């Protein structure tokens with residue numbers, strides 16, 4: 426017997442319809458590429474995303490055709506999120522930090538038909554258009570009078586002209602909720618990048634889950650600043666969850682330095698923010714010298730790479746801001762875990778609570794977890810035993826776009842490539858990427874643990890731990906360190922700093938001071954490149 430409830434497909438268009446009807450006057454504030462502040466409402470987003478849909482219709486695009494973006498977090502990008510997917514096309518957000526060769530490859534592989542870009546990325550578009558034959562229409566996200574003359578880019582139109590003449594009415598089409606809605610290529614450290622192809626259904630389910638109190642805890646009372654970029658994994662799904670809850674949104678545009686973010690947070694009364702640790706490091710670095718305070722910020726989600734406990738502490742103790750440590754990946758839309766306490770933890774001491782808060786968090790309903798050993802055998806959830814982390818759920822990839830890389834699943838589970846332990850309460854602690862794990866004398870050393878200790882030292886801005894070949898122990902850890910500007914610390918002082926904070930055999934064998942640690946397009950440390958940088962290095966103990 427089937428249930429007798431209405432059968433309505435879960436479609437992204439319903440989010441913007443809801444936001445317009447129920448939260449039409451909630452504000453969307455954007456710092457534009459031009460530097461000024463733009464301000465309008467969810468009702469305006471809805472109206473203009475219908476114009477986007479009409480513009481795409483006028484361009485004779487077919488259902489599921491890809492529309493690419495190279496854009497910062499801003500109101501026009503938000504309109505494309507709803508206008509493109511809502512009208513049955515696929516929004517392909519491209520990471521502008523990738524190499525132009527990779528961008529041209531990705532655009533061609535995705536068969537993008539239209540490319541919408543912020544003017545910041547004009548040189549990038551000039552570099553790739555001749556190598557991106559599928560793109561028929563280029564749209565510069567600007568007013569008509571800012572359209573560059575003689576750009577050399579064919580079929581280039583200003584966004585405001587492109588949508589300007591279009592009707593503001595549009596009937597959002599109804600179609601199968603499993604239809605593709607958007608796509609994002611992984612950074613692809615090996616081989617060509619591969620694309621996660623999200624569906625309307627996976628996006629709506631993820632948006633519901635993300636808004637839950639034990640997940641991002643978003644509501645109509647929040648004023649949310651996503652520093653996490655809309656060009657990578659849909660800004661962790663915040664644009665969708667924001668429409669679902671009707672919160673106020675504040676977009677930083679290209680200005681992600683500590684000063685600009687701080688000023689925006691204060692002037693717009695931001696209560697909630699989301700970003701990767703490096704962005705928050707810049708923010709705290711800006712605030713500390715002048716003893717600046719947050720007047721409205723209450724919570725911030727930090728993920729994308731491990732959030733050092735020192736940062737969680739600084740936000741909580743120095744600024745009264747709750748940090749929600751999050752873990753996920755492109756292939757998971759991206760959310761997998763969020764770290765919030767349970768009722769039974771509330772009576773614990775702050776120190777005991779901190780041990781939980783520094784983990785990546787526990788499962789969100791909708792994502793199943795398991796950890797396995799070398800032969801695929803399930804490992805215990807004892808909070809100690811590390812293993813390969815596998816996931817499954819309705820917003821986890823089944824396969825990559827165009828079947829690239831073959832079947833990624835192992836008996837229906839997606840191998841994340843991360844190594845983690847899980848405790849009896851289900852809290853996941855990521856210890857490494859599997860390729861970065863350090864095996865010393867048959868034991869595993871977590872590079873994240875070693876890095877977290879280093880960055881707790883007041884003179885350390887950034888740290889990356891890698892394993893070096895060792896004749897006796899196979900591998901031994903060393904830590905590459907970037908000092909804070911003007912700060913001093915010696916190798917010996919730093920090694921001493923490890924005493925009592927980790928087992929003796931896990932203390933790195935050496936500290937190497939570097940000017941910078943190479944970062945990839947999504948802001949993660951590129952340990953492969955760091956290893957190349959240190960190829961002539963040899964261990965003092967070897």
Ligand code: AMP
Pocket residue numbers: 611612658727728729730731732750751752753754755756759785841842843855857858947
């Ligand atoms: P991406 O697909 O670019 O979003 O990268 C996903 C990867 O980033 C994960 O597989 C992890 O290796 C890493 N990552 C994301 N969040 C965290 C976190 N909170 N702690 C440790 N690693 C993380």
